[in-house]
Amino acid sequence: MTKDPRPGADQHDVRHMLYPFANPSHLSRHPPLVIERGAGVYVYDGNGKRYLDGQGGLWNVNVGHGREEIKEAIRAQLDRISFYSIFGGTSNRPAIELADVLCRWTAQEGMARVFFSSGGSEANEAAYKLARQYWRQVGQPMRHKIISLKRAYHGVTLGALSANGITPYRAPFEPLLAGFIQVETPHVYRNPFTTDPQALGRLCAQLLEREIEFQGPDSVAAFVAEPVQGAGGVIVPPANFWPLVREVCDRHRVLLIADEVVTGFGRIGSEMGSRLWGVKPDMMVFAKGINSGYIPLGATMANARVCDAFVTTDEALFSSNAFLHGNTYAGHPLACVAAIANLEIIEKEKLHLNAGKVGAYLMERLQSIQDKHRYIGDVRGQGLMIGVELVADKKTRAPLDLSLNVGARISDACREAGVLLRNLADTFIISPPLTFTHANADEMVDAIDDAMSQLD
Ligand SMILES: Cc1ncc(COP(=O)(O)O)c(C=O)c1O
Structure with a gap:
């Protein structure tokens, strides 16, 4: 292997790993x-x-790295039990406690319940499936389409990828899922319409509404977006965009999903990205900053409008009213205690x-x-x-x-x-x-x- 001349570049063998989003030929010359x-x-x-x-x-x-409070919480939980499932009739204490903490953190947005997973893509996937099943539960099974923004990043699993608006990430895996549609993003620096941010915010909200009308509102389940677009190039929308989007969604009864995987828990200067824009979404999607990456964790939250549709008089565990979806590591106790300690730090500091x-x-x-x-x-x-x-x-x-x-x-x-x-x-x-x-x-x-x- 060629020695990488860059100081700090470690000389190691990259033959046995396929790295994410990286060309193996490049890495063999420039090891990470x-x-x-x-x-x-x-x-x-x-x-x-x-x-x-x-x-x-x-x-x-x-x-930050190496926080004692989080390490201590993980160690203490390891001494109790490292894993127990929250599937079909069992649960674990850290998941229950974290659900309470998250509902408190998002009380202002009206979130009622949390569905745990292992990361941001899975948490998005769960949101889209919840949205589709919600419409079945309330008797409108035709509402299945998910609209998102160009330049959006929602993850890599097929559902989340289908909502992505970044062409090079989509192209190798086409055709993607049917029923996923992207509309114009309000990118102030790069758009062909206007240099006036407020006018751009209005225009992009109108384009969303036109698309919903074109598709037929009765076929649209949800609109999903990041409060600030991340991997698409850090695109901050004009301040009027999200409030207008909320109005558009309300007019057509479309669910609004905020992908807060990056913006949640403080990154953009407010506890939640949606809060910065003064908007209450119907669902919020979290990962990353939820426990600062000490152990993988994802969380999809939904308000009472969505959750109540799943609470029916049918009490069988596996009834068709159940949300038949879940990952083994959902609500992993180590990830959940890390999140509780992490959120305490964010709040305290x-x-x-x-x-x-x-x-x-x-x-x-x-x-x-x-x-x-x-x-x-x-x-x-x-x-x-x-x-x-x-x-x-x-x-x-x-x-x-x-x-x-x-x-x-x-x-x-x-x-x-x-x-x-x-x-x-x-x-x-x-x-x-x-x-x-x-x-x-x-x-x-x-x-x-x-x-x-x-x-x-
Ligand atoms: C906004 C957003 N959503 C979803 C994801 C996917 O999360 P993960 O990589 O944990 O699957 C990311 C990852 O960067 C993200 O930035």
Whole structure:
């Protein structure tokens, strides 16, 4: 194997692993950096080199690495029992307690019950199946279509993938599921319609309504969207978009699902993404920040409108009124105790407020270097969910030729300087732990500034 010249790149054999979203030929020449240890906002490789974790794992380590409270909760639960199922007539204490905690966290949005799974894709899958079965329960079985946004990311299982609006992720697996439709996303920086954010928000809500009318409202089960689109390039909608979407859904009785896998639990400066927009969805989908990734966990929550349809006079366990869906690791006790401890930390340390404050500062600092560097086209974000889009030409906003690997070269230079950033098709994703400080933000911007100067 060719030795990777990059400092910190671990020399290891990648032959036995097929990595997610990565070209094996590339990895055989550029082995991934192996992270071996973490504490707070820093992680370390096998040589002891320290990196500022600008990615927050995979925008999921909200409370930072190595939190004693979470480790202690997991250890204590291991001493009691590591696993017991919540299927068919048994349950476990941590799952029951976490369900209570989550209903308290989402009381403002009116969530009534939680359905557990193992991650974000599964939690989306459960939401779409719940939506479809809900309409059967209330006597409208024709309502089965799921509408989502272009540039959306909802996961990789076939249902979630079918709701995705990112063409390269969809293309290799076509044809995807029937009945999944994507409409225009309100992307202020890149749209052919208008530069006025409010006008764009109105227009995109109208396009959603037109699509619902075109499909026939009686065939549409739900509309799903991220409060801030993540993997599509950190796209913050205009403030009027979500409230207008709620009105459109109400007019046509379509269920509104908020995919809060990234935005839930503080990342964008409010406890919930939907709360920032002042909207009560019918379902909310969680994973990632729910327990900061200490153990995989997903959760799909629904309000009384949805849940009550499943409570009938038929009391047989496996009746057709049951939600006949579930994953073995749903409500895993270790994941649930980790979540309870994690949510306590977020609440106690008011990390959502810190994310808002430090996020605003970080955006300001990034915008202050924007004019200096020829490739920075746009800096956008909300709280500690920030995207820096690189372009070939700032005036025309012409995208970079991806084969030039400009983004990769900048993230490599940052890595060398001890800062980890995620480069997604030449948009940097910055999503550090919510414990990030102003000094951490300075350290990160200095590294980006230097890396950009080298390239300029
Ligand atoms: C908004 C959103 N939904 C769903 C998912 C899928 O979650 P998972 O990777 O845990 O399946 C992701 C993953 O990044 C996400 O960003």
